[in-house]
Amino acid sequence: MEENLYGARVDNNSDSPISEFYAGKNLFVTGGTGFLGKVLIEKILRSCPGLGTVYVLTRKKRCQDIHERIHDLLSSKLFDKLRKDQPNFEEKIQPIEGDIILPEFGLSNEDRQLLINDVHIVFHSAATIKFDEHLRTAVELNVLPVRKIIKLCQQFKSLLALVHVSTAYCNCDRPYIEETIYEPHIAPQKLIDALEWMTDDMVESVTPKLLGSHPNTYTFTKQLAEAIYKMEGAGLPVAIIRPSIVGAAWKEPIQGWIDNFNGASGLCIASGKGLLRSMKGDFKAVADLVPVDIPTNIMIVVGWYTAVYKPKESLVYNCTSGAVNPLTWGDFQVGIMDYFKKTPLEGSFRRPYTTFTSNEMLHDYWVFVSHMIPAYLADFGYRLMGKKPRMVRTYNKLHRSMEILSFFTTHSWEWTSGNHDLLRHVLSDADKKTFYFDPRQIHWPTYLEKFCFGAKHYVLNEDMNALPAARAHIKKLRNIRYMFNTCVIVVLWRVLIARSQIAQNVWNLILSLVFKFVRYFKITSTIQKH
Structure with missing residues (x-):
């Protein structure tokens, strides 16, 4: 054992210092039932077999208690690989009943004392990811829980690291974003105090002014949450991870695995279904996509680094891909279109075709022609068949979602990555392979194929055996379009053009050529038969 520059004792002879560090350590995870939280739990259990107990904050649902929810979660396909390697892994998962919106998370005295005595590492990823959430709700889910987690962690007897999941877009009002906590234009406490006496209508009316240059309540409240750590988390071993657009798994635990319609996944599915024909965006803007296994691995590494190296201040880690391996929205569009033309989704509304445009008038034109007219025609057909119309409603919902995303598809940002790069330099060779997080190695065309497959197979639950029928459906849609x-x-031609003698002569010429063409093929086929 040797001491590093920060005075921590590290076993340089271990193949995996990270796995060794987590042996016997107990974790507390919020957001463990979410997309990122699920992958985190699976990866850390599989890569650190000596891990102690993972306490997962879980709220009851109407028809399920916390133990049933966790059992259903761990029974999913996501955990098949772990189940094969460690058949009894479920014994390490202990749900803790609570809710981030409740005072002190709604923890019982017994559970609170258990966490205070046992927990070494905290991963806080619980949050609302709805971009258009009401400001009051966004503050209750994204800002106030940070204060609660800080107060709880201040009581922990053996806390080594508190890892918070933020977003790379929390400072999207800046074109150049460093790995530091920026001062928000509104003090978090002033906003919290104001929300206590303001009605919902009052909050809605002043929200645009409160947001300032932020496009939505999500990025705004995420920035406020980081400020809370800076103001109230002094003395705690805090680290902040900022992933950009989190997409399907790249390598682990299952290539292409994804379980939601959020962000790029919803865009992918709407395009594959032929619903989305025009998207407001810059074809050349960078789509800063990161596969879910990259921020997951960074979280695990940062938990180890914070505990072992004990940095003197809270470090921020930008988890992005655009600076080192840029993927443009044009590349994204081409990639998903190429896949869905070969491997279409079942029951598509129209043939897949989506294009990005930054021209507002052109986008509005295509929305009217390619979205709303087909939607009204489809609903008219549904009414004739005695069915409930749905396409106009579907498109209205789609347009709201795409309008929210348009801010991110029309802008590009530059993030620094010094702390991110530092992590790679302190890892052993074995840990670099196990906890990979270098986006330079991603081959985007291959990844986008896996992404689309994941959306088809894991989100929509479509079987590849039904692919011939899906292709036949697309062919039928193509023929309908041609007709x-x-x-x-x-x-x-007949109504607008054929009033002139020249137009009529051209029309007669075209018809005569068509008749000659058909007659030629009839004669040719007759000769071949004889």
């Missing part, structure tokens, strides 16, 4: 376009051209 419709032909009819439109004929009607326009």
